[in-house]
Amino acid sequence: MDEFRGEKILITGGLGFIGSNLAIRLIEAGASVTIVDSLFPTCGANDFNIETIRNDIEIVEGDAANLTLMRRLVRGKTYVFNLAGHVSHIESMEDPFSDLHMNALAPLSVLEACRHENRGARVIYAGTRQSYGRPESLPLVETQLLKPIDVNGVSKMAGEWLHMVYDRAHGISAVSLRLVNTYGPRQLVKHARQGFVGWFIKQAIDGEEIQLFGDGQQLRGFNYVDDVVDALLIAATHSRLRGDYFNLGGERPVTLEAFVQLLLRVTGRGSYRIVPFPADKKAIDIGSVYTSAEKFNAATGWKPRTTLEEGLTRTVDYYRRFRKHYW
Numbered sequence: 001m002d003e004f005r006g007e008k009i010l011i012t013g014g015l016g017f018i019g020s021n022l023a024i025r026l027i028e029a030g031a032s033v034t035i036v037d038s039l040f041p042t043c044g045a046n047d048f049n050i051e052t053i054r055n056d057i058e059i060v061e062g063d064a065a066n067l068t069l070m071r072r073l074v075r076g077k078t079y080v081f082n083l084a085g086h087v088s089h090i091e092s093m094e095d096p097f098s099d100l101h102m103n104a105l106a107p108l109s110v111l112e113a114c115r116h117e118n119r120g121a122r123v124i125y126a127g128t129r130q131s132y133g134r135p136e137s138l139p140l141v142e143t144q145l146l147k148p149i150d151v152n153g154v155s156k157m158a159g160e161w162l163h164m165v166y167d168r169a170h171g172i173s174a175v176s177l178r179l180v181n182t183y184g185p186r187q188l189v190k191h192a193r194q195g196f197v198g199w200f201i202k203q204a205i206d207g208e209e210i211q212l213f214g215d216g217q218q219l220r221g222f223n224y225v226d227d228v229v230d231a232l233l234i235a236a237t238h239s240r241l242r243g244d245y246f247n248l249g250g251e252r253p254v255t256l257e258a259f260v261q262l263l264l265r266v267t268g269r270g271s272y273r274i275v276p277f278p279a280d281k282k283a284i285d286i287g288s289v290y291t292s293a294e295k296f297n298a299a300t301g302w303k304p305r306t307t308l309e310e311g312l313t314r315t316v317d318y319y320r321r322f323r324k325h326y327w
Contacts (some may be wrong), residue, residue, distance in 0.1 A: 013084030020049035037092035048325035066108035070113035080166035092152035103155035166243035184225030185318035216257030221250035221290035224311035246296035253290035
């Protein structure tokens with residue numbers, strides 16, 4: 001963390017889930033942090049997320065796709081964490097142009113801004129395992145072809161490969177981490193548009209019935225947000241990773257039913273029921289999927305340190321304490 005002390009850092013999407021947790025860690029390390037966020041309603045921006053560091057950071061409300069704005073913001077920054085984006089698979093199918101804007105045009109604008117104003121910045125991108133589509137074999141490894149099955153996967157794939165192109169063609173140091181189901185404090189939970197994990201946590205805390213689509217035996221990998229922040233920071237400081245992409249993955253895959261059962265034990269409330277897939281969700285369902293982080297581990301030594309039970313316990317405790325800011 002000493003490498004970040006006194007450094008100027010930009011985080012796009014910094015009022016969101018992962019961005020705010022990253023900003024807090026960087027401020028604690030003595031960095032000078034600027035966050036830019038569009039405050040788009042379904043993207044998870046929450047002013048309370050940065051409550052503990054409000055007086056220590058610069059907050060800019062704006063669209064990361066605004067090239068003029070981004071050219072100003074990237075100047076003088078040592079690190080740029082390019083995290084702004086849209087994660088809803090269903091919404092990407094309903095409004096593909098918005099998804100393209102947030103997940104391809106916005107990261108492209110950040111890269112173009114760096115090309116014009118700051119070629120020395122290190123850019124770290126939040127990719128997704130969704131770009132793989134349905135797995136050919138498990139666990140997913142980086143050599144599997146990318147064959148996304150929804151617009152979100154296509155747009156995020158484009159965003160990632162733009163980083164690879166700008167690294168090779170323009171000499172801008174860029175790396176992409178393909179995230180899996182990240183969970184933890186400061187996640188949007190009031191609806192299911194940012195994934196099922198936050199929504200299930202809210203339902204369990206409220207003592208409601210969780211609906212599991214299919215047979216509940218689909219395997220998933222999970223990463224606690226602190227472990228993901230660790231990975232982002234490690235990626236930023238390892239220059240030999242530049243121009244490459246890496247999977248993140250949880251400690252071990254679990255079925256969705258086992259995940260829900262553990263969550264209900266942690267909350268002591270709620271119930272669940274297995275129901276058939278709705279047609280719109282079935283069309284883009286990927287079945288079982290989990291990834292191997294062996295490539296990233298071999299390059300950096302990173303491993304997730306937080307067990308699923310420990311992570312869910314911390315998460316539930318956070319939302320019980322700060323419920324009014326998220327419900």
